[in-house]
Amino acid sequence: MATFRKRLDKWQVQIRRKGFAPISRSFRTKADAQEWARHWEQKADRGELPANTKELEITKLSKLVERYQVEVLPTKKGAEIERIILDAFLRDPLCRKSLSTLTPSDFAKYRDRRLQIISAKSLGRQLSPVSHMLNLARVEWGLPIRSDLLSNLRLGGNDNKRERRLREGELERLVQAAKKTRNPLILPIVQFAVETGMRRGEILAMDWKHVDLERRSVVIPEAKNGYSRTI
Numbered sequence: 001m002a003t004f005r006k007r008l009d010k011w012q013v014q015i016r017r018k019g020f021a022p023i024s025r026s027f028r029t030k031a032d033a034q035e036w037a038r039h040w041e042q043k044a045d046r047g048e049l050p051a052n053t054k055e056l057e058i059t060k061l062s063k064l065v066e067r068y069q070v071e072v073l074p075t076k077k078g079a080e081i082e083r084i085i086l087d088a089f090l091r092d093p094l095c096r097k098s099l100s101t102l103t104p105s106d107f108a109k110y111r112d113r114r115l116q117i118i119s120a121k122s123l124g125r126q127l128s129p130v131s132h133m134l135n136l137a138r139v140e141w142g143l144p145i146r147s148d149l150l151s152n153l154r155l156g157g158n159d160n161k162r163e164r165r166l167r168e169g170e171l172e173r174l175v176q177a178a179k180k181t182r183n184p185l186i187l188p189i190v191q192f193a194v195e196t197g198m199r200r201g202e203i204l205a206m207d208w209k210h211v212d213l214e215r216r217s218v219v220i221p222e223a224k225n226g227y228s229r230t231i
Helices: 030-045 054-058 061-071 079-090 104-114 120-139 170-179 186-196 200-204
Strands: 002-007 010-015 023-027 217-220
Touching (some): 002 030, 104 120, 170 186
């Protein structure tokens, strides 16, 4: 928004927009000041003002994630799954960096760390809420974050459809590992998944109204293929 002030024999105009550095200039006539203001306000509407990096310098990526969890996640269908994803993301050293220092290289290094543990397909799903968060912060929250942080990130080869089953001894090791986790729900979730073949997202989205204890069955209202199914 432009503000005009008369100082001695000159008109001073200043333009302020959230997320951008304020700019100002003085003119001999108010008409010249108004013309200059219209030019720069049009640039502001297109996001072409010089970026104000002060807010980015004092804000860590972790704070952005926490805001997204509070303001956006409750409105999303897969909120619980994305909360788990973002909680894990918060534990990565990347989240300790300030927004002003983030580069595509930082996310490439994060990708390399994660690909040592999970598949490219899983990483793509995990980066989806992160990408949405960064875009939302730039477009709606007025933070001049770089737009190329994730846009050109390569995730590696495509995963083939998985048909692998647990080999001898792997279930026992999986159960033992689940027992050692800090979350007491991991073990029953693993055991339930093994018995039913349900996906993680389907298990986390279960509701008591879909459970029939008498028939020992559960209805999944919307499976991955878009249809309901009963297990």
